[in-house]
Amino acid sequence: MTVYIAPEAILILILGCLTAVGVFKYTARTHTGAPTRGDLVSAIVAAVGVVTALGVLLGWNSVATPGTATEPVPQPTSSTAKACPGPSSQC
Numbered sequence: 001m002t003v004y005i006a007p008e009a010i011l012i013l014i015l016g017c018l019t020a021v022g023v024f025k026y027t028a029r030t031h032t033g034a035p036t037r038g039d040l041v042s043a044i045v046a047a048v049g050v051v052t053a054l055g056v057l058l059g060w061n062s063v064a065t066p067g068t069a070t071e072p073v074p075q076p077t078s079s080t081a082k083a084c085p086g087p088s089s090q091c
Contacts, residue, residue, distance in 0.1 A: 012054045020047035 020043040028038035 008058050012051055012058065015054060016047040016051035019050045020044060023047075 023046040024038035024040065024043035026038070027042055028036065031038075
């Protein structure tokens, strides 16, 4: 099964991941004292903040686009009975 992911959503996720990596590396360099790894919690919080902010600003794209509209609404028929061209089970 093929799942379509909007390009805007991919861009938002990539920017969130890049932000997380940047924050993780920055916190490792600015830590005073013994050298340690970066702050993973701060990196995750920054990524979630960026993804949320960009999602709100650019839109989550959850609304159907004009090209993927739902099925058309059938038009009401007249009150007169129409003849069925095939057997009665096909009417």
